[in-house]
Amino acid sequence: MHIKVGLLFSLTGTTAITEKGQCDAARLAIEECSRGLYKIEAIVRDICSDPGKGEREAEAMAKEGIRIFIGCYTSACRKAVLPVLEKYNCLLVYPTLYEGHECHPNVIYTGEVPNQQVHTLLDYLTRHYGKRVYCIGTDYLYPRETTQQVHTFLHERNGAVVAERYVPFGHQHFQEVWNDIIAEEPDAIFSTLVGKSIIPFYRDHYRIGMKRQKVPIFSPITKETELEAIGAEYGAGHYSSASYFQSLPSPENLAFIRSFQRFTGEKRPISSVMFNTYVGTKMVLDSIVEAKSINHQKIFDQISNRSFETACGTLLVDARHRHLSRPVKIGKSLSNGQFEIVWDSERNIQPKPFLVNMNNKPSATLHEIVLQTWGQLSEEAVLVVSDQGTVMYMSSKAAELTGFTNGQSLTLAMLQTMHQSFHVTSCNERRHQLYILKPKQVSTAASSQPIFRFGRIQTVHPGYQRELEIARLAAQSSANVLILGETGTGKEVMAEAIHRESEQKNGPFIAVNTALLPKELIASELFGFVDGAFTGAKKGGAIGKFEAAHNGTIFLDEIGDMPLELQVVLLRVIESKKIMRLGDTKERAVNVRIIAATNRNLPEEVAFKQSFRSDLFYRLNVLSITIPSLKERPEDIEHLCQQFVHEFLLAYGDGPQSFQREALQSIVHYPWPGNIRELRNVIERAFLLARKDHSEIKMDHLPLHFKNYDHRQQSAEPHSLKSLERQVIEQALKQTKSVTEASQFLGIARSTLYRKIKSYS
Numbered sequence: 001m002h003i004k005v006g007l008l009f010s011l012t013g014t015t016a017i018t019e020k021g022q023c024d025a026a027r028l029a030i031e032e033c034s035r036g037l038y039k040i041e042a043i044v045r046d047i048c049s050d051p052g053k054g055e056r057e058a059e060a061m062a063k064e065g066i067r068i069f070i071g072c073y074t075s076a077c078r079k080a081v082l083p084v085l086e087k088y089n090c091l092l093v094y095p096t097l098y099e100g101h102e103c104h105p106n107v108i109y110t111g112e113v114p115n116q117q118v119h120t121l122l123d124y125l126t127r128h129y130g131k132r133v134y135c136i137g138t139d140y141l142y143p144r145e146t147t148q149q150v151h152t153f154l155h156e157r158n159g160a161v162v163a164e165r166y167v168p169f170g171h172q173h174f175q176e177v178w179n180d181i182i183a184e185e186p187d188a189i190f191s192t193l194v195g196k197s198i199i200p201f202y203r204d205h206y207r208i209g210m211k212r213q214k215v216p217i218f219s220p221i222t223k224e225t226e227l228e229a230i231g232a233e234y235g236a237g238h239y240s241s242a243s244y245f246q247s248l249p250s251p252e253n254l255a256f257i258r259s260f261q262r263f264t265g266e267k268r269p270i271s272s273v274m275f276n277t278y279v280g281t282k283m284v285l286d287s288i289v290e291a292k293s294i295n296h297q298k299i300f301d302q303i304s305n306r307s308f309e310t311a312c313g314t315l316l317v318d319a320r321h322r323h324l325s326r327p328v329k330i331g332k333s334l335s336n337g338q339f340e341i342v343w344d345s346e347r348n349i350q351p352k353p354f355l356v357n358m359n360n361k362p363s364a365t366l367h368e369i370v371l372q373t374w375g376q377l378s379e380e381a382v383l384v385v386s387d388q389g390t391v392m393y394m395s396s397k398a399a400e401l402t403g404f405t406n407g408q409s410l411t412l413a414m415l416q417t418m419h420q421s422f423h424v425t426s427c428n429e430r431r432h433q434l435y436i437l438k439p440k441q442v443s444t445a446a447s448s449q450p451i452f453r454f455g456r457i458q459t460v461h462p463g464y465q466r467e468l469e470i471a472r473l474a475a476q477s478s479a480n481v482l483i484l485g486e487t488g489t490g491k492e493v494m495a496e497a498i499h500r501e502s503e504q505k506n507g508p509f510i511a512v513n514t515a516l517l518p519k520e521l522i523a524s525e526l527f528g529f530v531d532g533a534f535t536g537a538k539k540g541g542a543i544g545k546f547e548a549a550h551n552g553t554i555f556l557d558e559i560g561d562m563p564l565e566l567q568v569v570l571l572r573v574i575e576s577k578k579i580m581r582l583g584d585t586k587e588r589a590v591n592v593r594i595i596a597a598t599n600r601n602l603p604e605e606v607a608f609k610q611s612f613r614s615d616l617f618y619r620l621n622v623l624s625i626t627i628p629s630l631k632e633r634p635e636d637i638e639h640l641c642q643q644f645v646h647e648f649l650l651a652y653g654d655g656p657q658s659f660q661r662e663a664l665q666s667i668v669h670y671p672w673p674g675n676i677r678e679l680r681n682v683i684e685r686a687f688l689l690a691r692k693d694h695s696e697i698k699m700d701h702l703p704l705h706f707k708n709y710d711h712r713q714q715s716a717e718p719h720s721l722k723s724l725e726r727q728v729i730e731q732a733l734k735q736t737k738s739v740t741e742a743s744q745f746l747g748i749a750r751s752t753l754y755r756k757i758k759s760y761s
Helices: 016-033 051-063 075-088 118-128 141-156 175-184 195-208 224-230 251-264 272-291 296-303 363-377 396-402 412-421 462-475 491-500 519-527 564-576 602-609 614-620 634-652 661-669 675-693 704-715 721-735 739-746 750-759
Strands: 002-009 039-046 068-071 091-094 107-109 132-138 160-167 188-192 239-242 307-310 313-317 329-333 339-344 381-386 391-394 422-429 432-439 452-454 457-459 481-484 509-513 552-557 592-598 623-626
Touching: 002 016, 002 051, 002 272, 016 039, 016 068, 016 195, 016 224, 016 251, 016 272, 039 051, 051 075, 068 075, 068 272, 075 091, 075 107, 075 141, 091 272, 091 296, 107 272, 107 296, 118 141, 118 188, 118 239, 118 329, 118 339, 132 141, 132 175, 132 195, 141 160, 141 188, 160 175, 175 195, 188 195, 195 224, 251 272, 272 296, 272 307, 381 396, 391 396, 396 432, 412 422, 422 462, 452 462, 457 462, 457 491, 457 634, 462 491, 462 623, 481 491, 491 509, 491 552, 491 592, 519 564, 564 614, 602 614, 634 661, 634 675, 661 675, 721 739, 721 750, 739 750
Parallel strands: 002 039, 002 068, 068 091, 091 107, 132 160, 132 188, 481 592, 481 623, 509 552, 552 592
Antiparallel strands: 239 329, 307 313, 329 339, 381 391, 381 432, 422 432, 452 457
C-alpha cells in the first residue's frame, strides 16, 4: 500500500522559525511508519505563512489524489484549507495550539486548546504575580480570540487587561509598545506574538532592564525553538505552558530526542508543537494501517477513545470533540534555552474547545441544559452556530428541516440558503449565534404586523427591527458605524437616517463611493490638496470630503475596495482627528462622524485575503449594522411597494394607487437580487406603464422575466430546502462551463454534485 501525505508547512516566511521543526517532526514520524508492506511518501509544500498559498497547495495536492494532510500552523491557514478538505473528503492533522471554538469533521486536533494551556497559564500568573495584565499579539485570529479569553478569565477573578496591542506579522519595532507597557505598570505581560516578531520583543525586554522576576512574559507560543531564535540569555526568566517540554526526564523522552537528532543530523531544540506534530502523524498513520483505508471517517472511528503512551504521558483521543485529553505543565525558561517545570497537572485535562466560562460552576452548564430541554419540548427549529461556522447544537426539528448535523462546518452559501428557505430569528451570544427557524409563508395580504420606523426606513421584519434599534443607538452616540449588506439594500439611506437622527443633523452629510474614485485621486478627493500639489491640480487647491463634512457626517461607501495604502492614511485620520492636504505640511483638525459601508465580508478580507487592515476594521466596527437582503424579508415587500407608489404619485401628480393581486403576488415571490434598488426601479416602470393605461398595476406592466419566473415557481415543487437546493444547483450548472467548475462554485465535492444531479433527475 502506497500512502501519500501532504505536509503544509511554512519553510519560509515569518512563522518559519516554528514550522520548519514541525515539518521535520512529521517527516520523522512518516519514516518510522513507512516500513514493511506500507510505503508512506511525504509530499512537502512551502506555504510561506500565507493562507491563500496554503489553500492553493492543498487543492493542488488533493487533485493529485492526496487525502491526508499535516500542518497549517496559523488559524488563518487552517481555516483557508477547510473548504478543500470538505470538497475532496480529506483529513487534516492540525498539530498546533489554537483558540478553540471548532470541531470540524475533517480535522483531528493534536495541539492544546485554551482550557488546557491558556487557562492554566493565567491561573499560575494571577496566583504568583498579580491580576493586572498587558496583552500583546500578532494581528490575526488566534491572538485576538485568546486575548478575549484573557479578558474573561481576569474579569472572573476581579483582575483586568490594562491594555492590549496588536502588530502586523513580522513587526520588528516595539519602542512605542514598551513605552506603553512601562506607563501601564502591569504585573505581567501576556504575549501571543508569533514568528519573527518574538525576537525583538524579548530582546527589548532584556535591554530595557525590566526585572524579569518582577514583570515576566507569559506566552503559550514561545517554546524551545523560539528561545533559540531569540537567544537563550535574552529569553530566560519567562513562562510558557504545554503538554511537552524537551527537558522532561523520562526515558521515553530521551529516546525520542535521540531519534529526532539522529534523523536531522543536528542537536536542535524540540518544542511542544513539534512533538504534537510527531505524535499526531504517528497516531493517524498507524490508524490508516489498522483501518486499511484513507477515508477520514474510518480513520477517526479507528482512533476515537484510544489512549497512546507518549513521552509526555498518556494521551486520549476525545471522540466528542476530536481533540486530545492530556497532562499539562508550566515551564520557566532557563539561560540554556530549556524550561524548568514549575507546575504539573499530574492528570489529564479534558479538552473543552467551546468553553467560555472558566469557573466551571454549575451555572456554566445551565444554558446548555435549558437549550437542550427547550429543543426537545418545543416544535421550533433551534440551531446554535459558533462564530467560526460550526454547528454547536440543533434540535431534532432543526435537523429535520435543514439536514445539518452537529459538528458540521457551515459555509456562507449554506447559511444564505437557510435564510432564503426560512424566516430566521437570530440572537448573538458571545461567540455563538442562536437561530430559530420557521418555514416561510409569504402572504400578499396587507400585513397586520406593526411597522417599525427609523427615519425613512420601515420594516415589519423582526431581525431588521433589531438592526434598526442598533441604528437608533448609533444616532445617539458619536461612535463610528459599519453598515454591512448586499448591493442595493439601502446602506446610504441607513447612513443618512443615522445622521438625521443624531446631534450632527445640522451639519453636512457627505457621501463618497470609494469604489468609484480612481485610485490615484482617492487621497486628493478625501483630504484635499494645495496649489501645485500635482500636475493638473486646480489653482489655489481644494478642500477634500473630510473638511467638507466638518461638524457633520462622512459616509464612506464600499470601504472594502479602498486600497491598502489609503487605509493607513484613513486610520491615522480616525485616530488623530486631523487631516493633511496633499502637498501640505500642516495638519488640520476635523470634527467628523464616520459611517462606512461595504458589501464585502470584511472579517474574511482581514483573516484570509489580507486585503483589508484589521486595525482599521476594528476602528470602524464600533457599532455594526447588517441590513438583510430583500429576499430575507419578503414581508416588507408589500409596504415598500405602497411606499414607492406614494412617492411616484407625489412626483408625477397622478397615477395608479393599487396592484392587481396576481402582480403583487409575483412581486412578493421574486427573489430581488438587486434588492430595494431593483424593486424601486421595477415599481417606477410599472407605475408609468399603468399610468399610461389608466389602470392599476398589472402583470402586463411588469418585466417579462417576472411572468417566466412566476410560471416556473408554480410548476416547481413545494417550497422546501430540497427544492431550493435543486434551484441553486440548476443555476450553478447554467452559470458555469463544467460540473467541476460548478462544484467549486457551490463549495461541494464533484462526486457529491454528481449524486445530487442524479437524485434530482
